[in-house]
Amino acid sequence: MTETFCIDRPSFDPATGEARFPYRLGALAFTEVLALPAGADERTAQSPSFRKLLDLTAIVLGVSYFKLRAPFAIAAPDIPLTASERAFVIDVYENGMGEFYARNQLARFGRLSLSAPEDAEERKPAPDLPERTLLPIGGGKDSLVSADLLAHTGVAFTPFAVNPKGPILSSIAAIGTEPLYVTRTLDAEMIRLGQQPGFYNGHVPSTAINSMVAALCAVLYGYSQIVLSNERSASEGNVMFDGRETNHQHSKSLGFELLIADVLANATGGALRYFSLLRPYSEARIASLFTQSTKFDSVFSSCNRNFRLTGNDGPLWCGECPKCHFVFLIFAPFMAKDRLLAIFGKNLLAEPANERSFRELAGLAGQKPWECVGEILEAAACFYTLTRHADWHEDAVVRAVKADLFAQYGEEKLQLAMAECLTDSHDHHIPAALAAKVAAYAV
Template identity: 70%
Template sequence: MPATTFFIDKPVYDAAKGLVRFDYGLDDRRFCETLELPPGADARAAETETFGKLLGLAAIVMGVSYFKLLAPLKIAAPDIALTTEERSFVIDVYENGLGEFYARNNLQRFGKLSLEAPEDNHRPARFDLPDRALVPIGGGKDSLVSVELLQAADVAFTPFAVNPKGPILSSVDKIGIPPIYVTRTLDKEMIRLSKEPGFYNGHVPSTAINSMIAALCAVLYGYNRIVLSNERSASEGNVTFDGREANHQHSKSIQFEEILASVLANATGGSLQYFSILRPYSEARIASLFARETKYDHVFSSCNRNFRLAGHDGPLWCGECPKCHFVFLIFAPVMSKERLVGIFGQDLLAQSEHEHSFRELTGLAGQKPWECVGEILEAAACLYELTKRSEWADEPIVQLLKPDLLTQYGEGKLEFALAELMADSSEHHIPQSLAARISPHAL
């Protein structure tokens, strides 16, 4: 029988051990997950109502990994009080944050989930935090561009990561600033069940999860800003399912950023800011900014096959997944072929066997891949740009897609898209004072 209720217990923080325990239940099944925090936490901060509030919200958001095993319609957090705004935030995480999971498992849940939790009508007092930023590092190009912009603008920051491995470790080493690392240990029984018949598995909103863990660290270690590296392209969804757009990158979208930024600000009395420094930029624009600096060329990776539960091993780029193909595609117009092939270890535009992947990325076949890739028109415009460059024009992938690309979009639309990709959007939530310091370095 499927579970009828997903239970979320009140989390427990052991300051002496730096250990946070999260307990969950699916009817009579019980699960436990832990966070191990580094030394140096402010013991007084851990005793505040602000930290308690964020701890409860983190428990709820992190619970998606256990909820999705059976995806019941009822969620219960009997010991975690929530405001009206926080309830809406939780529902967004469990509906839109799991949008891809529902679509790929053909589960209709939008508008049907119920949440039982006590009412919280109390607003915490302002919790003052030092003026410095906590910057999540994912090991890919985006967070490294954020680092370069912050360093150029002389903004104080600390790299942050959960379960760092492979490209994250090598990237942080190149950054040269001592990081804050958190160890997250998932329940082994949950992992086992996710592979068993009768249980569901699928994508969870990892950016939402890591953001809540970052919020805990911001309070415990003293940071008034969590600075993300999510581009404007992340707001584009993949497919329409159950009457709603399902977006693989929902927790990277500007809509989610707005919701969580408000929740975190209200939970801390207005002291903790949450925003993406790369929101004004397209993926192609970020690629052009990355191309200015070569020191990360052989330590970074945006290939998701490097970030499995078992850890990282093998080359930095698999060369076979849509993410590898997309990143290669947007780098090609702004890098020499020699440099780009040196980064990837192979020329991905010379491999005609991956034609279908590039067709999906550019909107010529299928649907937008369930990956953290840019907009369809963005990929199409970048491929069009390569048709005009002697270094890339004769590549098999470029030649195979060029006729259909021009037929479907037309040169005029593609030219306009190219210009728009390099224009910065005004739709972002970067504080004005910080934006003024950053902007000159992005020119």
């Protein structure tokens, strides 16, 4: 394959808020457009920090166009990169695209080349960013738990979203704070070609993409920190492929968080912080925190049907996908049964047709689904809790998996796993003062 994926220099008009990102793939040309709030300060838009972040955003957004042919050569002829930025780009295009390669059987790990000019200035001058917080909202439970933790620890924040729809809009409405929205318009020809023979399609690291867009907004509109809502479970991979563990949630992992946090800090002279507030927690622990308030019960959803390009005209929860099954499973040990059934509209553990999906989540069949779901042992531990729970132990799926669950893991291992799920980790990147406040509240 001799094609090169070429990332040209992006442009930004502060008066209109329009950023344009041009790409070339062989003879094909594409342009992606971001619409940021209009009327940004022109001097800020011309600052070294914003220019650097705009260039890096162009590279990260490029994965959507690169994947059409997945060539071995990537070129950014007009975008200077430092050594650490090169490592970051290769990580995005290798590990961030790991699921895409695995599902398309493409060997790319360690084989990609990146051509770009050298940037000898490792750290840009620091812009003056006020102490304000940008909180990306995804519409699911996690970012709403972050919103609750920030509110209770006295940290004001602005909800942030790219192309908000469905549960993102309803969740932000329930938060009740003025948001900052960005509209992302993918090139229509890229979308069309992705459905044609001779071109590839598949997963891209959306958290990396949205994080770079958030960083643009942080510098442009004055925010000193971007607070993510990625849990520790996100660091667990799905399968081994091409000699490497691939992870559907790579750009939510702790490893990627540390990498991008360093890149954003260098691009802004240390002025911009990036970390996940939920990194100490398992998915089960986050579920237990969510149950402390009912105000988001009718507005949130993790079901992917809400986030399709074509929209969703059905309920917030389809009840059929691995995301629905996993969220139901981790809520069940902590939430009153009638409340959980009211959220989902039905009892997903009472339907035998769901058994195979639940078995995959708990490591009793197949592989961990290519979804944003928690650790396999965590799911198994939640099942163990349900086998001993008066409200759930008689449900069809719980009864069906019980014997195999005990045979594969043993009671002692499952008990210890559940205790570990509810023990907060110290392996995180949260500023010390905030971490102490959150720990004092989240008991």
